[in-house]
Amino acid sequence: MKLYTTLMAATAATLLPLSASAHFQLIYTPEAVVESTGELPVKLIFWHPLDNGHVMDMxxxxxxxxxxxxxxxxxxxxxxxxxxxxxxxxxxxFRGSVPIRRSGDxxxxxxxxxxxxxxxDIYIQQITRVFLNRNGLPTDWPDVMGLPAExxxxxxxxxxxxxxxxxGRVLSEGEPVAGAEIEIEYMASEPDMDSAATTEPTVTPPAGGTLVALSDANGYFTFGIPRAGWWGFAALGVGPETExxxxxxxxxAVIWIHATELE
Structure with missing residues (x-):
């Protein structure tokens, strides 16, 4: 309980406003919980999904x-x-597919x-993860993968x-990163899987600009999820490569999570 309270206080104290929306690498599919087996279509897009902003060429x-x-x-x-x-x-x-065969993550x-x-005049490389599940069987979601940034x-x-x-916990080559700057973005526009189009944004950007949190001394951050849908977290410049x-x-390091309403 003490750790949870500390994390909440640290993150709440370090939410900072930036510009209206941020660059985010997407691995997109409409739902994170998959009902059936087969080839699941996904789209890879580099974009500003909060306000349906500028699209970057991948x-x-x-x-x-x-x-x-x-x-x-x-x-x-x-x-x-x-x-x-x-x-x-x-x-x-890019459009791709994921073979869903068995239960699990x-x-x-x-x-x-x-x-x-x-x-x-800089380069950006967003190493991105998204997590899907079939039949509620947890298998891989908490595992550290040892990526340069995750x-x-x-x-x-x-x-x-x-x-x-x-x-979440920000890691660089498996080691925690203190004071990492984490941009937080809601996917208010969602890509159409059958065309090149996207939906109109369902919300307007927050008045203070992009939401930003800082990780604590052990790399942790906590964010309250106010709305159902896809939420992205991007820890900026935490990987070892700098040129x-x-x-x-x-x-x-980018991660996307999916929130739902309790009905």
Whole structure:
């Protein structure tokens, strides 16, 4: 109880406003809890999903794979290039598929090529994870994968209730990162799986700008989830690589969680 109270106090004290929305790498499928077996379609998009903002062009990812029952399956060969249309522009994205065969967790991982952000003249690489589940059997969700940058969930990331909290731990090569800056974004616009389009945003951006939390001395942060849907957390620049093609690289850890209403 003491640890929980400390985490809540630390995070509440360090929520900071930035710009209206943030860059977020997506591995998107509409639902995190999968009902049936088969090939589950997913989309990989680099975008501003809170306000249906600018779409960044993706190159073919360096890695795209899943982990199920501790076994890794490469999914790069399922990817095909597609266009994605946001409100401001269209950009290069990818469509892939995930083979759902048995019960348990399916942890999807994307390691993209670094993206050159011209406005800042830096590169951004967001190593991203999303968690799916079939039949409520937990298998892989809490495992640390030893990625260069990752956020370890301390709540089942596909089983979060709106109005509850989510706690994560920021890691760099498996070690906790103190004072990491974590941008938090709600996916207010959701991609259409059958076209290049997306929905209109269901909320307006918060008046203070992008939500930001700082991890505590042991890498932990906690955030209260106010609304059902997909929530993204991006720990900025926590990976060990800091340069790409002679320019600054922000190697970020991204995790997406899915919240539902208790009915």
């Amino acid at each position: 190159a073919t990812p360096r890695e795209f794979y899943m982990v199920h029952n501790g076994e890794r399956t490469d999914l790069l060969d399922t990817l095909s290039a597609v266009d994605f249309q946001g409100a401001e522009n269209s950009g290069a994205a 399916y942890v999807l991982v994307t390691v993209p090529e670094p993206y050159h952000e011209e406005s800042e 956020i370890q969930p301390l709540n089942r990331p596909y089983n979060v209730l709106a109005g509850s909290t989510f706690t 790409h093609d002679g320019k600054e690289l922000s190697q970020d």
